[in-house]
Amino acid sequence: MSELPKEVEEYRAKVRDYAQKVVRDYAKQMDETNDGGDKIVKDFGEMGLLGMKVPVKYGGLGLGELAFAVATEELGAESGGASHSLHTQLNAIQLLVSVGGDAAAEWIEKGVKAKEIYAVALTEPAAGSDLGALQTTAKPDGNELVLNGEKIFTSAASFSTKMVVLARTSGNPGDRQGISLLLVDSKTPGVEVKKLDLMGIRGAGVSYVKFNNVRISKDSIIGKEGDAFRGAIKALMVSRNGYAGIAVGIARGAVEEAINRATARKQFGKALIDQEWIAFNLADAYIKVEAARLLTWRAANLFDKGVEALTEASMAKYYAAVTAAEVTRTALHIFGGHGLNRGSKVERLYRDAKIMEIAEGTNEMQLMAVSRTFQPKK
Template identity: 85%
Template sequence: MFQLSKEHQEYKEKVRDYTQKVVRDYAKLMDDKNEGGEKIVRDFGEMGLLGMKIPTQFGGLGLGEVAFAIATEELGTESGGASHSLHTQLNALQLLLSVGGESARDWIEKGIKAKEIYAVALTEPGAGSDLGALQTTARPEGDELLINGEKIFTSAASFSTKMVVLARTSGNVGDRQGISLLLVDSKTPGVEIHKLDLMGIRGAGVSYVKFNNARVPKDAIIGKEGDAFRGAIKALMVSRNGYAGIAVGIARGALEEAVNRAASRKQFGKSLLEQEWIAFNLADALVKVESARLLTLRAAEMLDRGIEALTEASMAKYAAAVTAAEVSRTALHIFGGHGLNRGSKVERLYRDSKIMEIAEGTNEMQLLAVSRALQPKK
């Protein structure tokens, strides 16, 4: 049985307390207005949550991936948007650390304290899971770089101060070499940000971004020019497990709502929870939530021990995403017509759950990664 350390348990209680006191009431506002992520991120900075994965020598807490999985789950029980906002900032910091190392120290320290809020500009209309296919370019012109291209589903962009951008500084589309990581001020002339109106994870500032001859200094490049691909892939593989945590949280939140509803709602002289078919559905949901959590924590613990765990993280992300979709659908069904009301918690979690099956690598991409582990060893 997976046991949390005393330190992790205390951390879990801290995040749960914040979730119940702040996020629970704030989640509906984020969803209704499709805004509010900036306040949440500022809160995270004040609480020290943004440094959870960052090594202590960079000003972080050094609590690792288990803490990440714990925090995203707790936040996810009330709001996919709030949990995704935490994930985005930690993803950005992980990219800066993986690609830039010591040279990115100042930006990492500012991000930990939310003095800078980062957007993560990686995905393009024609380059999602295949980062090598990205077409955004950053070509030299004098002492500057000229950025041109499009980014889609750029998390936190609408309220960011800086964007962590992958762009091609040399080579051709399809090459893994020649890709650089840049840190770009979000208000740079030539940068257009258009917030998207997504069905779920609302308030997280997910946006379409266009770079139209946006000029940045050459020192905007983080780390070694043209050598960001490997570090970016490493950071993204690690962040995948955090997304599994969000999905576990959504599933748990939906299950808790469904159980409470089933226990309090009476039909034909007894509660819904006493109706066998309802009880069995909820029991099945509980098994799936617990299983997804254990897969997520196992992968996180392996990553904390320095084990690559790519297969395990993909298994966790796939299982958690499927579970979030299934359990939130079950919860919606148990609530019946009341659950269909726009703004009800189970309706909101249901919409959040669908994005879990797409973002950070689709279900199919996770199965592809897992299937590779089935191949006979040579």
């Protein structure tokens, strides 16, 4: 698939305009201060970006996964942090849709309009890709639940109004049953948030969160108690392809910067781009970005057709992440010493790119997922 439907192409133009007019200038500030994602999310709500793949009945646009992949690319070309902020909100809303459905309609609609800003509290110090190993508990006490545990790499937590939390309401670590999705007010007594100082995707509010005897209503459970695992995994597998879109954007942004630099910079009497090894390296990078985009669009298109394209999403996420890491490194080489300056766009994109190989499932997890398609059934 190399062409976009008309409505998605129009949407892409809208996001690109915002990315280049607002995010391009704002990205450096987000990176330097490790702050500012709340403004970006509120902008997304006003523009309708948070409803792009949300069903129309919940106040969304229903454009689907292809629009999501396109939007994350456009934002990623300017800032991994801004694009990650979009991804976080859509990830949270997707969890509410997947696990809660109509019962969570109020919270889905508020998320679409950015009347609520959600943090996604899933990963724990001892439970990353293996969600079944999570140890955070929500134990009943009368009409309430008492929430205890730790979450790490909780996106948007530092500026969220609500947290979408996976916790164990029954069973033991390792069990897939007994896991519930909770919606917790971020200001509830006992919720402790410490923003992390990550190397990349800065400004996205990624934080360490501790729940210390947090008392919440049993009505905080989204969907059926103890039955959130399957819906959560489905939502996360779909969102993986959005992260591939971020990586494609980061890689594309780096290639564009490198081409501009190689065209303008003269060395030994001619432009860098006229040096064969420079031109060939740029050509190689350009091809890889195009290939990563096509893999991402293919998976998104399959999802939009109702196909459970989890293998295709893993392929896209893996290849896009590797491409982002390789291409940003190439761009840094072309910039030479100027690219090493803290705060230069290629230096920032280089740091953002490394996150792509780890977040939303490491490269190794993607390879494991893909390898299952050809391993003998046991």
